[in-house]
Amino acid sequence: MIRRSVPGYGQILGMLSLIAQRHLRHGAHVYDLGCSLGASGLALAGALPADAFRYTGVDLSPAMAARAKQTFQEECPDHAMQVEEADIRTLEYAPSGMIILNFTLQFLPPADRDALLTRLYDALEPGGVLILSEKTIDADERDNAWRVERYHDFKRANGYSDMEISQKRTALENVLIPDTLDALHGRLVKAGFPRSMTWFQYLNFTSLIAFKEG
Numbered sequence: 001m002i003r004r005s006v007p008g009y010g011q012i013l014g015m016l017s018l019i020a021q022r023h024l025r026h027g028a029h030v031y032d033l034g035c036s037l038g039a040s041g042l043a044l045a046g047a048l049p050a051d052a053f054r055y056t057g058v059d060l061s062p063a064m065a066a067r068a069k070q071t072f073q074e075e076c077p078d079h080a081m082q083v084e085e086a087d088i089r090t091l092e093y094a095p096s097g098m099i100i101l102n103f104t105l106q107f108l109p110p111a112d113r114d115a116l117l118t119r120l121y122d123a124l125e126p127g128g129v130l131i132l133s134e135k136t137i138d139a140d141e142r143d144n145a146w147r148v149e150r151y152h153d154f155k156r157a158n159g160y161s162d163m164e165i166s167q168k169r170t171a172l173e174n175v176l177i178p179d180t181l182d183a184l185h186g187r188l189v190k191a192g193f194p195r196s197m198t199w200f201q202y203l204n205f206t207s208l209i210a211f212k213e214g
Contacts, residue, residue, distance in 0.1 A: 004158040008202035017047030028097030032057045033047025033088045034104030045076035054080040084168035093123035102133040117191035133207040137178040147204040
C-alpha cells in the first residue's frame with residue numbers, strides 16, 4: 001500500500017542495500033526506526049549475506065512489530081533480524097553502523113525531533129550513516145501547492161479516489177507535521193552531523209543521508 005502512496009518508495013528501499021554495501025562495516029548493527037512491516041529490513045536481507053549485518057526493527061505498534069517479526073522469520077530466517085516494540089524517543093540505543101529513519105520523524109512532535117536526532121548521532125559508530133526519509137513542505141507556498149497537486153495526481157493514477165485522498169489528508173492534519181528540506185538539514189547539523197546531503201527527491205518526498213566522521 002505504501003508504494004501506491006509514497007512516490008519513489010521502491011527506489012529508496014533499493015538504494016538502502018547499496019548504501020549499506022558502501023558504508024556498513026561487516027557484521028555491524030543496523031536500526032530501522034518505525035519499521036512498520038519491515039520493508040527496509042527485507043530489502044537489506046535480500047541483498048546482503050546473512051553475516052553482513054545485525055538488524056533491529058523498532059515500532060510502537062504491537063501489531064506492526066508482530067507482523068514484521070513473523071515476516072522476517074518466514075522470509076529471511078538465516079539473517080540476524082530482531083524486532084522491538086518500543087518508543088524510539090526513549091529507547092536505549094546500542095552502537096550502530098547504520099540507522100534508518102524512513103517516514104517516521106515526521107510523526108513525532110516537532111519539539112521532540114532534535115533530541116532524537118542527537119541521540120541517534122551519539123549511537124552511531126565513527127563512519128556510520130543515518131538515512132532520513134521524510135515528506136517535506138516547500139517554503140514557497142506556490143511551489144508547495146504545485147507539489148501537493150501533482151502528488152494527488154500520483155495517487156489518483158495509483159487507484160485512489162478523490163474521497164480517499166481527501167479523507168487521508170484530513171486524517172493526517174496535525175499528525176504528520178512536515179519540515180522544510182532546509183529545516184531537516186539544520187536539525188542534522190544541530191545533532192552533530194558534520195555533513196548531510198539530499199540524495200533523493202520526488203515531489204515532496206525526500207531522502208537524506210547524514211555522515212558521522214570516522
